[in-house]
Amino acid sequence: MSGRSSPRAKYYRGSTDGRRPLGHDPLAKVRAAYDVVVIGSGLAGLTAANVLGKLGHRVALFEQHYNFGGLATWFKRRGGHVFDISLHGFPVGMIKTCRRHWTLEIAQRIVRLDSIRFDNPQFRFETAFTRADFTEKLVGVFGAERSRVEEFFAHLRAMNFYDANRETVAEVFERFFPGRNDIHRLLLEPIAYANGSALDDPAIAYGIVFSNFMSSGVYTFSGGTDLLVGLMRAELERNRVELFSNAEVERILVENGAAVGVVVGGREVRAGAVLSNASLGTTVQRLVGPGHFEASFAQGVSAVRLNNSSCQVYMGLTEGATIPFVTDLLFSSSRERFDSRSLCDFHGESRTFSFYYPKTRPQSERYAVVSSTNANWGDWAGLSQEQYEREKAKLAADTLRELERHVPGVTSKLDHVEVATPRTFGFYTQHPEGTSFGTKFEGLEYSLKLHEQVRGLFHAGSVGIIMSGWLGAANYGVIAAAKLDPYLAGLATLAAAKGR
Amino acid sequence: MTQDEVIIAIKDIIAQIAPDEDLTNLEMDVRLREQIELDSMDFLDIVMELRKLYGVQVPEKDYMELATLAGCVKYLHPLLEKKPLHCAQGAPIS
Numbered sequence: 001m002s003g004r005s006s007p008r009a010k011y012y013r014g015s016t017d018g019r020r021p022l023g024h025d026p027l028a029k030v031r032a033a034y035d036v037v038v039i040g041s042g043l044a045g046l047t048a049a050n051v052l053g054k055l056g057h058r059v060a061l062f063e064q065h066y067n068f069g070g071l072a073t074w075f076k077r078r079g080g081h082v083f084d085i086s087l088h089g090f091p092v093g094m095i096k097t098c099r100r101h102w103t104l105e106i107a108q109r110i111v112r113l114d115s116i117r118f119d120n121p122q123f124r125f126e127t128a129f130t131r132a133d134f135t136e137k138l139v140g141v142f143g144a145e146r147s148r149v150e151e152f153f154a155h156l157r158a159m160n161f162y163d164a165n166r167e168t169v170a171e172v173f174e175r176f177f178p179g180r181n182d183i184h185r186l187l188l189e190p191i192a193y194a195n196g197s198a199l200d201d202p203a204i205a206y207g208i209v210f211s212n213f214m215s216s217g218v219y220t221f222s223g224g225t226d227l228l229v230g231l232m233r234a235e236l237e238r239n240r241v242e243l244f245s246n247a248e249v250e251r252i253l254v255e256n257g258a259a260v261g262v263v264v265g266g267r268e269v270r271a272g273a274v275l276s277n278a279s280l281g282t283t284v285q286r287l288v289g290p291g292h293f294e295a296s297f298a299q300g301v302s303a304v305r306l307n308n309s310s311c312q313v314y315m316g317l318t319e320g321a322t323i324p325f326v327t328d329l330l331f332s333s334s335r336e337r338f339d340s341r342s343l344c345d346f347h348g349e350s351r352t353f354s355f356y357y358p359k360t361r362p363q364s365e366r367y368a369v370v371s372s373t374n375a376n377w378g379d380w381a382g383l384s385q386e387q388y389e390r391e392k393a394k395l396a397a398d399t400l401r402e403l404e405r406h407v408p409g410v411t412s413k414l415d416h417v418e419v420a421t422p423r424t425f426g427f428y429t430q431h432p433e434g435t436s437f438g439t440k441f442e443g444l445e446y447s448l449k450l451h452e453q454v455r456g457l458f459h460a461g462s463v464g465i466i467m468s469g470w471l472g473a474a475n476y477g478v479i480a481a482a483k484l485d486p487y488l489a490g491l492a493t494l495a496a497a498k499g500r
Numbered sequence: 501m502t503q504d505e506v507i508i509a510i511k512d513i514i515a516q517i518a519p520d521e522d523l524t525n526l527e528m529d530v531r532l533r534e535q536i537e538l539d540s541m542d543f544l545d546i547v548m549e550l551r552k553l554y555g556v557q558v559p560e561k562d563y564m565e566l567a568t569l570a571g572c573v574k575y576l577h578p579l580l581e582k583k584p585l586h587c588a589q590g591a592p593i594s
């Protein structure tokens with residue numbers, strides 16, 4: 001999976017079909033030293049780099065992939081197809097984050113989805129995905145007591161990260177709606193797709209994310225991920241952040257207990273501080289090396305559990321073909337009862353369909369549908385190439401059959417169908433086990449404390465469920481930048497004192 | 501800046517971050533988050549604005565010092581004493 005097979009050809013471009021050496025040196029313009037090096041261009045890395053650049057620091061960002069954006073990405077295929085990977089929906093808070101830390105133009109392109117639907121053996125309806133509408137559904141469709149529903153929402157909203165309360169999602173659900181598997185499904189299924197939340201995870205992580213969505217529904221970026229990342233790059237350049245793609249960081253340099261730079265493409269680049277947007281485990285175990293941490297910390301990081309990965313099926317309609325408006329986001333399942341683990345089943349019965357109409361990319365007239373399922377690395381990792389192709393074909397066929405149920409006749413309008421698996425996500429992000437949503441809850445604490453172990457080393461990226469998803473990752477970038485900035489000021493004061 | 505001006509400076513920043521909040525009757529000793537809608541990201545933005553406008557660096561371990569207006573004055577006045585008051589985005593001070 002890594003490109004370190006040949007020592008001489010250092011720079012690669014490629015896909016899961018294979019990597020090939022690059023014709024040019026992607027690091028030709030790199031300087032010897034920066035104030036900050038950011039490793040990885042996920043939304044956390046990009047946002048941190050932008051905030052730090054705006055504060056006047058000299059920032060270099062290295063991304064191993066040829067594209068920027070991390071999982072916030074897209075790809076194009078012959079026939080004019082464009083597919084978005086993780087543009088299904090995020091909470092309204094993204095507008096505020098983009099207005100303050102990106103640009104007004106980016107913030108203004110964030111629009112609310114028009115429609116969200118559930119379709120499963122327990123219930124079928126359209127919802128605004130807000131507290132008000134969920135309350136109506138819980139009372140009107142599920143027959144829950146209104147006061148109970150109000151109490152449930154109030155309980156989630158009041159949850160505070162600093163509380164020691166470690167109740168699980170399942171415990172909270174049972175307390176408020178005992179034995180109501182259908183209600184549990186309504187409340188958790190969408191969030192499980194959004195960030196890998198499961199019934200046995202701490203309720204706090206679920207509560208924060210669910211409340212964020214319930215405040216005003218689900219939002220998307222009008223213009224597509226390609227436009228978003230393009231606008232972000234332009235803003236980064238305005239803030240003099242130097243961006244390098246095809247540039248894999250191999251090592252973080254540590255001297256006297258402090259991060260002082262990186263080795264990228266075989267070259268040393270020095271920096272006052274290093275911010276890693278690579279996964280937590282990779283950062284500690286591979287990029288820094290466990291020897292630079294207290295043994296208990298390094299062991300703690302190894303024990304942090306990862307969130308699940310994903311499978312997706314990308315379905316592009318032929319140019320000129322259309323479908324009527326069905327919904328924007330469809331939580332579809334033929335499974336009788338809900339449990340969060342089964343959402344990851346190999347060839348399971350549950351998936352979400354995201355429908356992309358011309359409104360998604362007002363500049364184009366094309367339609368596409370992307371189906372997403374949660375998935376386990378273990379089910380896909382060990383397959384031979386032949387088995388792998390067979391299982392991918394089965395996933396595509398099952399998905400098309402389900403889609404046909406919701407949009408009769410759609411299959412005949414498609415001229416591109418492609419499948420991504422945990423292997424694909426692992427390849428493009430280098431995240432262990434292709435994790436889509438970083439780590440489980442316990443990862444957050446380690447991520448936040450990295451710089452207490454190695455001075456000047458910071459992490460920002462999907463951890464702890466709370467910090468994953470577009471909003472969580474972008475906000476974590478801001479949080480990390482706010483911590484890193486005073487550290488750099490301290491270094492400057494120290495240098496000035498020494499110089500005197 | 502005098503202590504009173506530190507309060508003006510802080511309120512001015514909050515007004516930018518939470519434009520819909522009424523800041524006229526804020527209590528000095530009650531947590532800001534109990535008086536107005538401020539989430540933890542808003543709070544961080546206050547810290548970042550202090551940095552941008554006045555070059556004041558508040559390390560993470562001191563975030564709690566800024567929980568109330570009185571705390572802000574106590575913590576920030578020594579850091580802002582020698583700096584002139586000006587307002588976020590150049591808005592006039594009323």
Ligand SMILES: Cc1cc2nc3c(=O)[nH]c(=O)nc-3n(C[C@H](O)[C@H](O)[C@H](O)COP(=O)(O)OP(=O)(O)OC[C@H]3O[C@@H](n4cnc5c(N)ncnc54)[C@H](O)[C@@H]3O)c2cc1C
Pocket residue numbers: 039040041042043044045062063064065069070071072085086087088089090194247248249250277278279282310312372425428429430431435436437438460461462468469470471473474
């Ligand atoms: C299928 C799918 C659907 C999703 N749908 C949604 C959705 O609808 N809404 C939502 O809010 N969220 C969604 N998410 C989650 C969301 O996309 C992620 O949580 C978020 O984008 C992660 O951002 P990040 O900053 O943590 O890092 P990532 O996006 O994971 O990026 C990390 C970056 O670091 C780079 N990197 C790693 N190691 C190195 C190295 N050594 N050197 C250089 N670069 C390196 C990687 O290549 C990558 O670009 C989805 C995720 C998946 C997989």
